[in-house]
Amino acid sequence: MHVKKMAMMAILTTLLLIQEQALSFIPNVQFSTLLILLFASTFKLRDSLLMLFVYVVLDSLYMGALNPFYMVPMYLGWATLPVLYHTLIKKHENIYLMATLGLVGGFIYGVIFMPFAVLQTGVDPRIYLMADLPFQLIMATSNFITILWLYTPLKKIYGAMIPKEATQ
Template sequence: MRIRIFDLVVMAIFTAIIFVVEQALSFIPNVQLTVFLFVLYTRLIGSKKTLFIVVVHTLLDNIYMGTLIWHLVIPMMMAWSLIPILLGTVFKKVQGVIGLSIFAFGFGFIYGMMFIPFQAYVWGYDMWLYFMYDLPFEFAMGISGALSVAVLYQPVYYYMNYEISNYQLLDTKRYVS
């Protein structure tokens, strides 16, 4: 994978967008556009570059929030990394809004479940009980992700795809799937 200066600028802008949007919506528990943006970025620039954005975003988010501790950073990094990894491999052929919305809904539960073993180990929680208490928040994140992908993915993807191909700012063969 060859990274040009322009690629780095695009990844930096995408990272800034995802960071600002997540912080702007942080007052509402588990309601965010992060899933939508990672899905969009994976489809626009590919899974490897989106994986880089995931790493930078997770570190920045935890530094900013003052939660740079291993039992939060590791599961968060693992969970967010699943979006570009899964969309670049197992769900590579899923391109439609409905399929991506179902993926985003399921990811809300996967994201929450990634934290369970770490929190159980650190705090001594019963894993099943933790899961049961966390279920409403996982459901809220699943609904939030699914709705944001269902409503925003198609218009934003087509607009960005149009801009990319119209102005040829990016090598469309490498970026647009």
């Protein structure tokens, strides 16, 4: 792997972590989905998944919870975004389609945690889903709106600042 690319991946992963912590005072509102889709649009799927792995490990270390019941669903939840982007969206990228992916991603992220919470605490899955629904709605809507408004301008700045060879 090219050194420039490795450095770029490290910087962008740090950015992902910092913005999440900076916005942590507003639950379920963050730019993580927006940034993950932005990174997925320029890096290969393999690289995006690697960045997300580092991000989840760092995030878990920072939060003091190296717990597989949090880390595994968190990774799976975030990894869904680049996987869906590379398999469904990449060839016909459209801002409304991207925003819808963010919207769906908000619900997928919440639902992925359910089996792990059921295994860990024995909670009824229906009750877990009902209790989590408001937070999924908030995350999905904030994903939709941030992608709709910020994806295109951010991608322009991102494209101007980050040389294409640094992501290949």
